[in-house]
Amino acid sequence: MTDQEISTAAPDTSRLTEAELRTYRRALRGETLPDDEPGLAPLLAREVLLANTHQPGTYVPAPSRYLETQLTAAVLRALSGATEALAGIPAHVRELEAEQQRYHHSPSPVGTLLLRTVPEVNAETIRTIQAAEYEILTAQPGHRKPKVLKGALPRDLQAAQRGVTVRTIYRTSGRTNPTQREWVATMTRAGAQVRTLGEDFLRLIIVDRAHAFFEVYGEDGTVQQEAAWYTQDRGVCALLAAHFRQQWDRADPWVPGEGAGAPGTDDDTKTSKLQRTILRGIVAGRSHRQIGENLGLSERTVTAHVSKMREALGLETVPQLTFWWATSPERLLP
Template sequence: MALVKVVLPFERDQGPRYCVLTHFMKRKHTLKADQDITTAPNTSRLTEAELDIYRRALRGEQLDPSDPVLTELIGRGILLPNTHDVGTYVPTSYTYVESQLTAAVQRALAQATEAMAGIPAHVRELEAEQQRYNHCPSPAGALQLTSVPNVNAETIRAIQTAEFEILTAQPGYRRPKVLKGALPRDLEAAQRGVAVRTIYRTSGRMNATQREWVGTMTRAGAQVRTLNEDFLRLIIADRRHAFFEVYNEDGTVQPAAAWYTQDRAVCAMLAAHFRLQWERADPWVPEANDWAPEGRAGGEPELQGQTVTTKMQRTILRGIVAGKNHKTIGKGLDVSERTVTAQVAKLRNALGFETVMQLTHWWATSPERLLP
């Protein structure tokens, strides 16, 4: 990788002030400053030494051809050898000099533009190499966004630039205006192949606008689930950008504010938390299992009589559906594998089922799956 400095003049009548553009370039496109941009002058004004040689040439004096200052002026097209008087030099027209200087600067700008265009790809190459060797630098700290416009601006940017995954957890009520405004952006992400997964509260199934959002998004390939318990509000894009609520010391949440971090460790931890909530949540496919009972509040399912399952058994069933074995489920509940097996057998006998497959099929259609 080469470090190339391109020096450009400002206005000629303002003296030798410079604008330096520094660019890192890919090795395969490396430029040698003393070879490819030799015609780009350090300044459009002559130095005192150059001006002295120029004046001597105008006076017709004999000049030393090995003089580096003379060589520079010839190389830049400002002086030319006099073919009628060896050892003397003649100036080119000022219009020609102007065209040469302009062309040199334009070439330098074109090369600098090409170098700048290669920076993102070069950085991605370096990032890929770091990941190959399990090196994940984490910029420290988090930025507190203290207004709705700031929160929206950063989250929209993260969602619009997401490449493979968007995870969102929305435990609160989302106004119809907010849902309708977010739909085009969320839909565009799903349609370009980004895996979109969203968790809502179970009560959201009663929200007509939310059902419409879910229907549109799931048809585009997104996945939505609901959870009938408290969980953190999160937005995670590509596990590189994470947004979460700002909590006060007393546990209350600051309204219209959010933390934004690119710390890889924090993003990974929050993504792991999301996965735990996701495994406990129930799929929301409006065409298959949507429900919105009239006149009911709180989003609780209509259950006839006493429930069959206990809270522990419901947690076990969610673990089975998520593909976990009894030992792993037991660790999560802080009970033994034998206890999990016994609970499954007890519930199977209570329902009159012979196999776990029958039990999981019943669970998939039972309103009890919407209980905490």
């Protein structure tokens, strides 16, 4: 949008300017006015003055009832133009950002923004993903509700179908989620790649290495579930993309149609990747409830996994299990 377009979209006042008022008074006195009389053109445009067809160069005032209608209509037209101008600003800013990035790679002046609510986060992530040009990286450690997965599928699928590289990391426990399995099957058919991790990792969305969304942590280390940081800082985006790559390299490919258990487990090992993640949580001092929250599992499911490990190893207590873990080579497995 040009400066001229923006200026013409700005609403005019409904009151006459000093120049217009002086011209209006001259017309009321019946004076002959030249075509270039200051203020005459806008008065005619808004039909505040009407040309006197019987005496060229003179003008008569519009009736007061008609005058109110005309002034109101002029302001409404201007407001409509201003609304369109405001709506077009974000797209125009992105055009200018693209021009900046075409000639140099300095960080965007937008920096990092705090998105405080779910609607804010959703609106910005949807806009950014829809504009993705070559890559979308996502890491989703929590349980994604069926409604969220189904709502995101058309957008994600469209990106993959237009040739954007889509890579997603889920929890290993997500392999038992029917809706998540359906999402993976549909997306992989479109060319997306999905892997799973049984351990803690950060929630991330990185688009074109130029946009990144990540979790908001409080001073006590708790995550603000409804909020997210959004950054266009190139350095931060590059760092988060490198972190994603590290997690991606450690994760197991999710091939649609395979079993729901942890893949790649050697027959000689006593534990699965999920169980090893649970053991690491126990050693770190977390409760079964906390471990379950991190993995998207119930506390009862975590307890059941611990019991199965004890039974498989012939152990009676959790301290015995943790001692076995501390001395077992399996603690070195992912």
